[in-house]
Amino acid sequence: MNLNFSRRNLTPYLFLFPALLVLSLTVLWPALQAFYLSFTSYEYDLTQAPQWVGLKNFDRLWRDRTFWQTLTNTLLYLICVVPVLVVIPLGMAILCNQKLRGMNWFRAAYYTPAVISMVVAGIAWKWLFAETGLLNQLGEMLGLPPVSWLANPKVVLFSVMAVTIWKGLGYYMVIYLAGLQSIPAELYEAAAIDGSEGLRKHWDITVPLMKPYLVLVAVISAISATKVFEEV
Structure with missing residues (x-):
């Protein structure tokens, strides 16, 4: 009975999982990438990896x-x-x-x-x-x-x-x-x-x-x- 109860509780999340996966790949992950890139700079060379500049971008934005x-x-x-x-x-x-x-x-x-x-x-x-x-x-x-x-x-x-x-x-x-x-x-x-x-x-x-x-x-x-x- 406990097994059936746990399956019943897990079933809704299994139905939600595909949608959550798609949202994570198309919304959550790009948002996290954008947040990380806000602390970096591409000013010097777009072909190179972004350089970490900390809060420099936010300081420029504030001004x-x-x-x-x-x-x-x-x-x-x-x-x-x-x-x-x-x-x-x-x-x-x-x-x-x-x-x-x-x-x-x-x-x-x-x-x-x-x-x-x-x-x-x-x-x-x-x-x-x-x-x-x-x-x-x-x-x-x-x-x-x-x-x-x-x-x-x-x-x-x-x-x-x-x-x-x-x-x-x-x-x-x-x-x-x-x-x-x-x-x-x-x-x-x-x-x-x-x-x-x-x-x-x-x-x-x-x-x-x-x-x-x-x-x-x-x-x-x-x-x-x-x-x-x-x-x-």
């Missing part, structure tokens, strides 16, 4: 103004993009979870940006942000001065954020929608009896039950925000 500017931009990106991608898709998912006519069309429309190539999206948004683009034309109709969306250093980062948010809204909405459809309707009916209706029922029921999904979306969107490249 590099570009590094601090990059870090500042990354933190600003996180602070501005992640909360938006956590909150707004939840509202979109709540809307799309309603049994209304044409809702399937809205779901497809919201998710379309997620499947569009970033190259295509970048070209489209570049036209919108152009000096004579749609945004400046709308602003001109409202009597606003033209904005250099892609040339003004104070504005360009927020222009890129808009593309990231637009591209991710539908993707995170689908994640939330899967979580919403797992919440029993009886809970909302019981909440209505207790006087929790409208937006209040979502605060009392939806948000607490959706916490795992909120955390998941926050983590995924934060990782994506720190790896922004194609948008830029």
Whole structure:
């Protein structure tokens, strides 16, 4: 019996072993190599073995103004993009979870940006942000001065954020929608009896039950925000 018990405990790890092996070879080992190489230098000859320089690279990084500017931009990106991608898709998912006519069309429309190539999206948004683009034309109709969306250093980062948010809204909405459809309707009916209706029922029921999904979306969107490249 002890033998069967030990086999039963070992079985899940045997199933996980192939995936863990692949992850170790493709993620863990390269990460360890990168950590080791951060203490070495290839400045002199790329054909020779790297030379150990200790903390010299980190000292140069500490004094590099570009590094601090990059870090500042990354933190600003996180602070501005992640909360938006956590909150707004939840509202979109709540809307799309309603049994209304044409809702399937809205779901497809919201998710379309997620499947569009970033190259295509970048070209489209570049036209919108152009000096004579749609945004400046709308602003001109409202009597606003033209904005250099892609040339003004104070504005360009927020222009890129808009593309990231637009591209991710539908993707995170689908994640939330899967979580919403797992919440029993009886809970909302019981909440209505207790006087929790409208937006209040979502605060009392939806948000607490959706916490795992909120955390998941926050983590995924934060990782994506720190790896922004194609948008830029």
